Amino acid sequence: MSCEERRGSILEAAAAVFGERGYVGATTDAVAKAAGVSQPYVVRMFGTKENLFLEVLGRSLDRLLTTFRRVIAEAPAGTDPVELKALIALAYADLLQDRGLLLSLMQGFMLGADPAIGPAARAGFLQVYRLVRDEAGFSPEMAGEFLSGGMMLNTLVAIGLPAEYDTDPVARELLDHCAPNKAAMIARLSKELA
């Protein structure tokens, strides 16, 4: 396999592992196993674990921004920002299906105190804010609401509430009122229970 192909598959595996175990809890060995290579090879290719995480973070952010821009571009010109907000929220919920990608982002947010990761996470977060404000035309209030909803969704997925959707009526009620895309959540659920 070529260098670039390997890079891609390792980064993909790393996103899943980092999302599931967190930055500190994830091991380069677990990433290696998930990607089907040896542990030293992962280190060799990315230098350090920290650097590997930074690349995962950057990738996740890129995908997020790209997706949002596509939704904005595909909306008819002159679409109301409020409507656009619902569309982007929906796209975000869909993106959340890829647990690793988004949970890695969330893990990055929790590492604000880290001297190398903190600045990258803050910059990424502000980049998203600027995108919805400048490119989607959200008011600061709308942008805040949008990001709040996103953080809530991230938390609900991280805490594992969707898995209790049909065993706990309170969890169900909460999810029904917070998930912009109920169908997607349920799809996740059934996948999780399988």
Add this chain to the structure above:
Amino acid sequence: MSCEERRGSILEAAAAVFGERGYVGATTDAVAKAAGVSQPYVVRMFGTKENLFLEVLGRSLDRLLTTFRRVIAEAPAGTDPVELKALIALAYADLLQDRGLLLSLMQGFMLGADPAIGPAARAGFLQVYRLVRDEAGFSPEMAGEFLSGGMMLNTLVAIGLPAEYDTDPVARELLDHCAPNKAAMIARLSKELA
């Protein structure tokens, strides 16, 4: 010092350390140093690191619920739920001044996959939801909005954005529109920069 006093001071130190470094990143040695005791003594007193974290989690949750109940009880009878929501949000922002306590909760939320911590975190989260719905009279929509705002605040603090309040105008704008208690945030900021 008596056993109970020590317990309290170790738990307090543990909340700060867990909040700052995360569950995996925190070491029992760091907790011990922060509490001014030896590392084996911390383990001796709480059995395992996992158990120590569960106690910190329970304490944080208790303090949260107690605070919310006090706000509800102190509000004049028949206060509108919408008004109550603003009051509780304000109390939450104040509580967030104790970084360790609330960030420990947030760290717990990120550990939903852990077989021991996950269930405790989910139960705690739902307990908060039930409180604002049943005792404060929030509609499910309001409860969702309230929790979303809380998760957003947690994230903003965790990522360290308040520290950039007066160096980055975008960060400032974002914080101005998301923090229910601007004064508290600024107080935090100045403390952080000191």
Add this chain to the structure above:
DNA sequence: GTCTATACGGCGATAGAC
């Protein structure tokens, strides 16, 4: 009630062969 000493396992990173 609190410590010192230490066993034990695990992880990131390096060296070097193929």
Add this chain to the structure above:
DNA sequence: GTCTATCGCCGTATAGAC
């Protein structure tokens, strides 16, 4: 391009003295 072997550190937990 990818592996095996391995070093060295660090963290949890135990044993046992005072």
